[in-house]
Amino acid sequence: MNLEELIAELNANIFLKEFSFSKNNFTPKGSSELELADHVIWLDDLMIVYQVKERTGEKSSVNSEKQWFEKKILQKAKNQIRDIVVYFKKYEDEIIIPNQRGHIFNMKFNQIKIFIKIIIHLSNKLLPEYYKNKKYYLSSQEAGFVHIVSGNDYLNICQKLLTPREIGDYFIYRQDLLIKHTHNAENLPEGAIVGQFLSGEDANFPPSKKFLEYLYRLINDRDNFSISGILENFSQRIEYINSNEKNSEYAYYSIIGEFAKLRRTNLQEVKTRIKLCLEACDSDEFELPYRIVVPETSCGFVFIPLQHEQKDHRLIWLHNLTYAAKYDQKIRHCIGITFVKEQEDYLMDWCFLDNDWQYDSAIEESLKNYYPFRPLEAKLIPSYQFK
Incomplete structure (x- = not known):
């Protein structure tokens, strides 16, 4: 099972198959087939779109990993997120795709109030720390704020936050905190941000490793x-x-x-x-x-x-x-x-x-x-x- 398939299965379990979309190709009038995103969550007025990138191949070096991240994450995935926004605006009433139950829906972007964009990557261990610590991309163009999360971190997030509402609330909180405390947060493990969210501390409060304790103390009795x-x-x-x-x-x-x-x-x-x-x-x-x-x-x-x-x-x-x-x-x-x-x-x-x-x-x-x-x-x- 590759990373994209794993994310689809994980999201189907948390968000239910009714609200998860993993087969997202559509064909607007007068155009060839297009892919909306690797994965989409649509729950009422909440939408989360995912682009998933997995590093493959045996040959690797620090420089090649750096080049892969810059090309696949900071360029290609970010541009794909931008395209998603463009598609919603350009092809209104033409994005018709099945959810993981096989039910067909016409995605209504004008109903969306909370729009979360996430790039999930699984990179090589040789990737320099600077890139491993990259937690978001802020574009002045259509893409806007884009979360960047490693595959392992996303899995850990889903193991702590077990309901759709919690996942959505977390990424809203994460965006607020990262914008306000970019320098402090970029050098912290993802778990520290999750811990601060769990603690109930306001996003105005500076993030730190001390919030990791909330991960270990959390009573997570499903x-x-x-x-x-x-x-x-x-x-x-x-x-x-x-x-x-x-x-x-x-x-x-x-x-x-x-x-x-x-x-x-x-x-x-x-x-x-x-x-x-x-x-x-x-x-x-x-x-x-x-x-x-x-x-x-x-x-x-x-x-x-x-x-x-x-x-x-x-x-x-x-x-x-x-x-x-x-x-x-x-x-x-x-x-x-x-x-x-x-x-x-x-x-x-x-x-x-x-x-x-x-x-x-x-x-x-x-x-x-x-x-x-x-x-x-x-x-x-x-x-x-x-x-």
């Missing part, structure tokens, strides 16, 4: 927050979904997209409530729904355990309680999930609502007469926990 077992092959596991999405085949993207935008602390709260619902189904006892609301994404989640006798009416419960939860919190997005025990398995039905909040006298009266939820309380949870 089992506490991973819901990959639910999201993997998600479309095949859905019993029912109600969504505003016109294309029913892709309707589930709206749901997993909201999960993909959560931090690990949010996911831990989600997993806790799913576990409580499954336990309630096992005992077949009545329990009020569980909820969380994530202010950063303006999305609420309502988890509804149902007794077996409610199975035939579960979609009514799903609709009514999801609408009520969305209305109660005055939020734009809300995901509802019902759980019902079915022999040795569980039926899970989903509802996704995405629209502006509007006053509804009928719901107001209904909630006043019967409030079907547990009270919510505001909690400030640190993004990361340390030993």
Whole structure:
């Protein structure tokens, strides 16, 4: 497996195959086939584009490694990043490519608010330290700020930052810190920047090796927050979904997209409530729904355990309680999930609502007469926990 294939597999695991694009050739009208990028991540208003360069060949010297880096990284890869930006502007509505699920999408660059550009390289050990320490390129042309990261460093980043939201947040933070502290940061290992990000220290604070300790102290227990077992092959596991999405085949993207935008602390709260619902189904006892609301994404989640006798009416419960939860919190997005025990398995039905909040006298009266939820309380949870 070469570096480009490794990055594609790694990103598919973190960002899910639905949001990962590794076959990125497209043919605009009146033009020959073009390659957009070696890899693309597209999640709602976040896009990350990658150019991947791997040093091959046995013959090597300090001078040849220097020449390779200057030619392949500082020239070719940087120009390819520039071309990506040009393509998006020039070929609007013509960049149609499949994701790693095989679903075809027309990339809408006008929807992108966060655009991260990364060059990943795997170089020879003879590469001079000056080039090994190169962490970004700032172009006055179309490319703008371009991250430069070694393949080993990117792998280590992904081993510490385990969710799409964390990866995106890190590279935003990294760009801010490198612009403000270029001289200090260029001579530091990548881990020191990762550690400073984990610590919660502002990017205005000068980077140093002391932040490496946060890498070693980080509690990185994936089992506490991973819901990959639910999201993997998600479309095949859905019993029912109600969504505003016109294309029913892709309707589930709206749901997993909201999960993909959560931090690990949010996911831990989600997993806790799913576990409580499954336990309630096992005992077949009545329990009020569980909820969380994530202010950063303006999305609420309502988890509804149902007794077996409610199975035939579960979609009514799903609709009514999801609408009520969305209305109660005055939020734009809300995901509802019902759980019902079915022999040795569980039926899970989903509802996704995405629209502006509007006053509804009928719901107001209904909630006043019967409030079907547990009270919510505001909690400030640190993004990361340390030993």
